[in-house]
Amino acid sequence: HLESELNEDPPEYEHAIKLFEEIKEILLSFLAPGANRIQNQICEVLDTDLIRQQAEHNAVDIHGLANYIINTMGKLCAPIRDNDIKQLKATENIVELLRQIFHVLDLMKMDVANYTIQSLRPYLRRNLVDYERTKFQEILEETPSALDLTTEWIKESIEDELSSISNESSSSPGADHSSKSSISPTLVLNNGYLKLLQWDYHKTIPETLITDEVRLQELREKLNQLKIIACVCLITNNMVGAAIVNVPDFANQVKRVSVPLLEGMSKKTFDLKEALNAIGVQICIKVNESLTERDLPTLNAEMQNNLVGQIASIIEENNPVSSLIDKRIQLFMKSLLALPSFRKCMPTLPGGLSVIQPEMELVGSQFASIVEFNKQVYGPFYANILKKLLFPEAAIGKTEIEAPSN
Numbered sequence: 001h002l003e004s005e006l007n008e009d010p011p012e013y014e015h016a017i018k019l020f021e022e023i024k025e026i027l028l029s030f031l032a033p034g035a036n037r038i039q040n041q042i043c044e045v046l047d048t049d050l051i052r053q054q055a056e057h058n059a060v061d062i063h064g065l066a067n068y069i070i071n072t073m074g075k076l077c078a079p080i081r082d083n084d085i086k087q088l089k090a091t092e093n094i095v096e097l098l099r100q101i102f103h104v105l106d107l108m109k110m111d112v113a114n115y116t117i118q119s120l121r122p123y124l125r126r127n128l129v130d131y132e133r134t135k136f137q138e139i140l141e142e143t144p145s146a147l148d149l150t151t152e153w154i155k156e157s158i159e160d161e162l163s164s165i166s167n168e169s170s171s172s173p174g175a176d177h178s179s180k181s182s183i184s185p186t187l188v189l190n191n192g193y194l195k196l197l198q199w200d201y202h203k204t205i206p207e208t209l210i211t212d213e214v215r216l217q218e219l220r221e222k223l224n225q226l227k228i229i230a231c232v233c234l235i236t237n238n239m240v241g242a243a244i245v246n247v248p249d250f251a252n253q254v255k256r257v258s259v260p261l262l263e264g265m266s267k268k269t270f271d272l273k274e275a276l277n278a279i280g281v282q283i284c285i286k287v288n289e290s291l292t293e294r295d296l297p298t299l300n301a302e303m304q305n306n307l308v309g310q311i312a313s314i315i316e317e318n319n320p321v322s323s324l325i326d327k328r329i330q331l332f333m334k335s336l337l338a339l340p341s342f343r344k345c346m347p348t349l350p351g352g353l354s355v356i357q358p359e360m361e362l363v364g365s366q367f368a369s370i371v372e373f374n375k376q377v378y379g380p381f382y383a384n385i386l387k388k389l390l391f392p393e394a395a396i397g398k399t400e401i402e403a404p405s406n
Contacts, residue, residue, distance in 0.1 A: 001015055002015045002016060002019070002095050002098065003095045006062075006094065006095070010058045011058070011060075013051070013052075013055040013060050013062070014055075016060075016062060016098075017048055017051050017052060017055065019098055019102075020046050020048070020051060020065060020069075021046070021048050022102075023046065023069055023101065023102075023105065024042060024043070024046040024048075026105050026109070027042050027046075027069070027072055027073070027076065027105075028042060028043075030076045030108065030112065031076075038072075038075075042072065045065070045068050046065070046068075046069075051065070062094055063094065066094065066097055066098065066101070067089075069101060070085060070088045070089055070101070073085060073088075073101070073104065073105070073108065076108070077104075077108050077111070078108070078111045078115075080111070081104060081107060081108060081111070084104045084107065085104070087100070088100055088101060088104060125373070125376075129373070129376045129377050132211075132377045133377050133378070133380070136208070136377070136378070136381070140381075146207055147207060147208070147381060147385065148207075149204055149205070149206045149207050150206040150207050150208045150209075150378075150381070150382075150385065151385050151389075152206075153192055153195075153206040154188065154189070154192055154382065154385050154386065154389060155389055156192075156195075157188045157189070157191045157192035157195065158183065158188050158389055158390065160191060161183050161187065161188055161191060162183065165182065165183070183390060185382075185383075185386045185390065188386065188390075189375070189382060189386070190334065190337040190338065190371075191334075193337065193367075193371050193374075194330060194333055194334060194337070196209065196216050196220070197216075197219065197220050197223055197330075197333065197367070198220070199216070199220065201213070201216075201217050201220075208374065208377075208378040208381065208382075209374065212370050212374060215366075215370060216367075216370065217266070219363055219366060219367050219370075220266075221265065221266045222359070222363050223329060223363060224265060224266075225258070225259065225262045225265065226329070226356045226359050226360060226363070227322070227325050227326060227329055228258065228262060228276070228279075228314060229254060229255055229258050229259070229262075229355065229356055230325045230329075230352060230353055230355060230356050231311075231314045231321050231322055231325050232254055232258060232279060232283060232311055232314075233251055233254050233355045234321055234324075234325065234352055235307070235310045235311055235314075235321055236254070236283055236287065236307065236311075239303070239306065239307050239310065240287055240299070240307075250286075250290065251355040253286050254283065254286075254355070255355075255356075257279060257282040257283060257286065258279050261275045261278050261279050261282075262275060262279075272315055273312060273315060276311050276312045276314060276315065277308060277311075277312050279311060280307060280308030280309075280310075280311035280312060281308060283307065283308075283311065284299060284304045284307055284308065287299060287307075324352065325352055325353070328350035328351070328352055328353055329353065329360070331350055332347060332349060332350055332353065332360060332364065333364060333367065335347035335348075336364045336365075336367070336368050337368060337371060339368075342364070342365060342368040342372075343365070346361050346364065346365075349361075
């Protein structure tokens with residue numbers, strides 16, 4: 001419509017004027033209170049009545065108005081939009097320019113919204129922590145058994161930790177390190193959280209984690225996918241070795257093959273064995289394509305069958321590759337929970353996981369966020385449970401224990 005109006009002789013500016021009016025209102029919405037000078041300037045330059053008068057005399061400098069708008073956007077936008085502003089300045093066609101101006105203005109609106117949310121997040125988080133804790137306390141007062149599953153979850157984690165300490169100290173007879181008082185409550189709690197990444201969600205989750213159940217299931221499924229991808233890469237590298245080690249983007253090719261075939265793997269109807277066979281076949285195709293491109297001999301039928309078979313065996317119990325990758329994923333997640341602030345830095349990724357590093361860091365940060373918030377809300381409840389389980393004979397008020405929320 002705009003294009004047809006501007007191509008008339010003389011040009012018709014009514015639609016363009018409406019667009020300038022919209023742009024003016026959007027620009028004004030970005031201004032902070034008290035920014036009177038730039039507000040007056042925007043209203044003066046994009047004065048609809050003035051532009052209409054100029055249109056009547058065919059004296060509208062539409063490119064000049066567009067340039068003013070772009071320069072004003074450059075002053076108001078976040079640094080991340082500087083490249084978008086440069087591209088606007090390089091656009092000559094006025095219709096396309098106005099279309100792109102509205103696109104960048106939409107991005108700027110999103111930036112403002114995200115900044116506002118980010119600014120309010122600490123306040124909202126504090127209030128949400130207090131709200132959820134108060135509501136749960138009300139439930140607990142009405143239903144004293146509302147922490148039974150949570151208590152059992154923590155108790156299992158304590159038993160696992162005692163078993164681990166006992167195994168480590170078995171080589172030092174005479175040294176009794178298996179006492180409950182030697183266990184770190186924070187470590188017990190963190191190990192309990194790690195169990196949720198391998199939890200059988202057909203059974204009831206601890207009461208204090210019910211609101212996070214869906215997200216935890218999604219993270220568990222994503223981790224299972226990443227484990228398989230890492231296993232596939234490790235098996236392929238071990239079998240094919242130098243032939244693909246220097247192939248750029250091969251790890252991403254494995255991901256592109258594997259991820260679609262592993263979608264929905266948590267469903268009962270999902271046939272993981274079939275999916276792994278399909279992945280193995282596709283990997284053979286990719287490897288042979290890469291070898292052919294570099295005039296190298298391709299994998300023969302026996303090698304391809306071997307590769308497909310090893311990939312399919314990932315799901316077998318005690319598969320060495322699967323067990324190795326699983327332990328390293330658990331080690332990474334455990335190291336992540338032990339950090340004072342996971343947002344400032346990530347722990348070093350164990351060997352064999354570099355092919356899934358971006359995805360692991362994303363899943364890890366999402367999991368750590370869930371854990372952090374859960375500790376803030378339910379920390380006092382966990383502390384009471386841990387005191388009873390670790391120090392059953394200690395007098396109340398004399399026992400000092402590391403606060404889980406820290």
